[in-house]
Amino acid sequence: MSNLAVTRYHDIDAFLKETETYLQQHEIKNTFVLITAYQIQKARKDESYYCGAVWNDKHDLIFAIVAQNNGFLFASSLSDENHSEAIGLLIGNLLEASITIKGLHGYQPVLDTLRDSIETQSSMTFVKKFATLSYELREVKWPSQAKEIAQAEPTSLRIASSTLDDRDILRQWTYNFIQDAFDDPKVITQSVDSICHDMIASKGLYFMCINGVPVSMAWKVRPLRYGTSLAYVYTPSEHRNKGYGATCVAMASEAILKDSEYITLFVDINRDPTNNLYTRVGYKYFGEAGRLILP
Incomplete structure (x- = not known):
């Protein structure tokens, strides 16, 4: 996949304005991304968080994440594809931000691809806490x-x-x-x-x-x-x-x-x-x- 662009949002409203419609088209798999974004939006606190997205040259959303500092990173899932290139680009951007994550949450197969990307680009290693059937x-x-x-x-x-x-x-x-x-x-x-x-x-x-x-x-x-x-x-x-x-x-x-x-x-x-x-x-x-x- 080529011509991908990473956007980091410093405001949750801007993130939702651009991504919400795409995420709602696959609402079930994006439940936790949306819920976490809404919680941040509702709280209106100065807490540290990261939200970012990867877009293609047609401005279609490929991948998005929301992460709260010292909390979990929640990953989107917009299709049955892994989109490993997009995930790698967004994780690289996340790792440049001053935010600490303690875990990852998402649907498969995105979750494993996300873990592999973070472990490849950083010294972090993750272990499985639990797996569930949806x-x-x-x-x-x-x-x-x-x-x-x-x-x-x-x-x-x-x-x-x-x-x-x-x-x-x-x-x-x-x-x-x-x-x-x-x-x-x-x-x-x-x-x-x-x-x-x-x-x-x-x-x-x-x-x-x-x-x-x-x-x-x-x-x-x-x-x-x-x-x-x-x-x-x-x-x-x-x-x-x-x-x-x-x-x-x-x-x-x-x-x-x-x-x-x-x-x-x-x-x-x-x-x-x-x-x-x-x-x-x-x-x-x-x-x-x-x-x-x-x-």
Whole structure:
């Protein structure tokens, strides 16, 4: 690929003005680039960050990254190609900036190409922290058991509130989810109380209840122009193996799809990719994503 031009943006507004339309055309794979850019834009703080893009001679966006100082670098993915030349050029520009990155986050195969480029051009080396399978949903497929539970009179779905009871449940469930979901819980840098605050403030934390008692939860996160994501899906041990998890996901997903074209979520790469809780309610495999960190 020839006639590539690197642009470093010193203002997040300028970066989004030029790249947002391109990134939204492949919104799912660019979720984290867009969300991080929006967070920087909303914060309006003097924090240090890097955002840059590579354009071809037709001014088509080829590759873009957003990185917060002492944080993660988030890489775009605009096609099925690696675009190794563009990645190499932009990484060279990044390395000239006075910014420190602690890890990389993106979809494959871009993630591995990004790592190789940084390791070739610097003394940094990265190790795999975790890899995930990405899934997409555009229409709920109701398993018979989940449909039966959802339609039963005792079952309801509601948004978590700031009441003491809801906060206590969220605090315990969020802590348990982190312990269950990650080999190294330290991968979550926020405190449990901070995460719970965000859950309630977002007005997107769904409780599925039986006779008014919460038995499962799912959190709507990362809202974008066309779609959003589901995270922190959790059912406590005493309510497992009853179909509540699948029912909660199906009910929450159906509610979310009233306002969104699609929902994505990430699943541990060690799960069965074709037969799991999410595929049974209609989620379809989209791609592999992951996170790499400095050891």
